[in-house]
Amino acid sequence: MYDYLIVGAGLYGATFAYEAKKRGKKCLIIDRREHLGGNIYCENIEGINVHKYGAHIFHTDNKEIWDYVNQFTKFNRYTNSPIANYYGEIYNLPFNMNTFNKLWGVFTPEEAKARIEEQRRAAGIEKPQNLEEQAISLVGTDIYEKLIKGYTEKQWGRSARELPAFIIKRLPVRFTYDNNYFNDKYQGIPEGGYNKIINKMLEGIDVELNVDYFKNRSELESKARKIIFTGMIDEFYGYKFGKLEYRSLEFKNELMEKENYQGVAVMNYTDRETPYTRIIEHKHFEFGKQDKTVITKEYPAEWSPGKEPYYPVNNDKNNLIYRKYKELAEKEDKIIFGGRLADYKYYDMHQVIGSALACVKKEFK
Ligand code: FAD
Numbered sequence: 001m002y003d004y005l006i007v008g009a010g011l012y013g014a015t016f017a018y019e020a021k022k023r024g025k026k027c028l029i030i031d032r033r034e035h036l037g038g039n040i041y042c043e044n045i046e047g048i049n050v051h052k053y054g055a056h057i058f059h060t061d062n063k064e065i066w067d068y069v070n071q072f073t074k075f076n077r078y079t080n081s082p083i084a085n086y087y088g089e090i091y092n093l094p095f096n097m098n099t100f101n102k103l104w105g106v107f108t109p110e111e112a113k114a115r116i117e118e119q120r121r122a123a124g125i126e127k128p129q130n131l132e133e134q135a136i137s138l139v140g141t142d143i144y145e146k147l148i149k150g151y152t153e154k155q156w157g158r159s160a161r162e163l164p165a166f167i168i169k170r171l172p173v174r175f176t177y178d179n180n181y182f183n184d185k186y187q188g189i190p191e192g193g194y195n196k197i198i199n200k201m202l203e204g205i206d207v208e209l210n211v212d213y214f215k216n217r218s219e220l221e222s223k224a225r226k227i228i229f230t231g232m233i234d235e236f237y238g239y240k241f242g243k244l245e246y247r248s249l250e251f252k253n254e255l256m257e258k259e260n261y262q263g264v265a266v267m268n269y270t271d272r273e274t275p276y277t278r279i280i281e282h283k284h285f286e287f288g289k290q291d292k293t294v295i296t297k298e299y300p301a302e303w304s305p306g307k308e309p310y311y312p313v314n315n316d317k318n319n320l321i322y323r324k325y326k327e328l329a330e331k332e333d334k335i336i337f338g339g340r341l342a343d344y345k346y347y348d349m350h351q352v353i354g355s356a357l358a359c360v361k362k363e364f365k
């Protein structure tokens with residue numbers, strides 16, 4: 001008999017399992033995929049750690065979480081400085097003085113601020129009614145047209161004028177020559193890839209892969225006193241209040257017989273015509289010196305059951321459905337729900353670890 005059956009070997013499940021084992025509890029962790037790690041899993045191709053489910057860059061402002069992940073492996077000094085490619089014109093991200101200089105030839109923060117203000121005023125938008133108006137009212141027309149419009153429309157599969165304004169609350173605008181994408185104090189990539197962290201966390205814990213909880217539910221439940229469930233909450237309740245919606249992605253990898261394809265790990269394609277949103281060149285995350293390189297083109301896709309659910313669509317309709325499931329979940333005494341799919345929430349890695357550690361604290365108080 002196990003103390004805990006943990007459904008899902010992603011970062012949430014693995015963090016809980018590690019902490020429970022440390023407290024002398026016996027855990028069984030299962031996953032329906034053929035590998036551990038959930039979405040942070042890396043596939044080794046020609047000695048390059050390929051982020052199979054999209055580029056993952058660890059960043060946090062929280063020293064405790066940073067120390068926590070560093071106990072499993074060392075992190076390198078990778079700094080995310082993505083590039084925007086608009087029909088072959090190259091711009092630095094996030095929007096900063098380098099971007100403004102390239103766009104308008106301005107040199108000083110005052111000039112850049114004046115340009116943005118001038119364009120915002122010319123657009124005359126008082127109460128933004130859609131994403132396009134919201135973006136223009138925040139950063140003006142040039143940045144919107146070249147760096148936001150095409151990317152966002154591809155990401156969401158519809159025109160920016162049909163998208164609600166709330167999707168963009170703020171846009172990071174920086175009036176310094178600083179291409180570091182994140183404002184956080186700590187960031188990096190685990191040396192040797194993310195699998196090292198998960199493997200270390202799950203050392204000595206029973207693991208079963210290619211096992212779907214829903215296909216063996218009663219047998220699995222009989223094996224443990226309590227369950228940690230990190231799968232989809234609507235699936236858990238048989239979709240009785242309806243299906244929660246997601247956006248999905250398709251990843252196409254190419255192995256290339258060249259040492260360096262694009263000179264940067266992340267290049268965003270911000271025009272509307274290019275069908276993918278980004279090209280990731282994985283070796284740059286770890287400053288790889290291999291003769292070959294692997295790139296991944298990222299194509300946004302509609303989600304339908306059976307496809308990977310990546311981004312929750314947290315609009316009013318879905319949030320209302322989620323709240324109904326959550327009410328049921330809160331009444332369960334044998335099952336704890338956690339992680340991005342059970343909470344129907346986009347979490348960065350540091351947030352999912354924080355959420356798992358909060359659960360551990362409550363469970364083992
Ligand atoms: P998951 O990793 O999804 O793990 C859940 C696991 O449960 C999965 O392995 C799944 O197979 C399993 N499962 C589900 N249902 C069942 C079932 N019925 N039976 C058995 N197993 C089941 N975060 C960052 O901090 N930085 C980034 O740069 C970053 N980039 C991202 C890019 C993309 C494209 C995406 C989608 C996310 C990104 N994230 C990033 C977020 C990061 O991936 C998540 O925070 C983290 O992976 C969530 O962990 P989790 O354990 O909640 O979920």
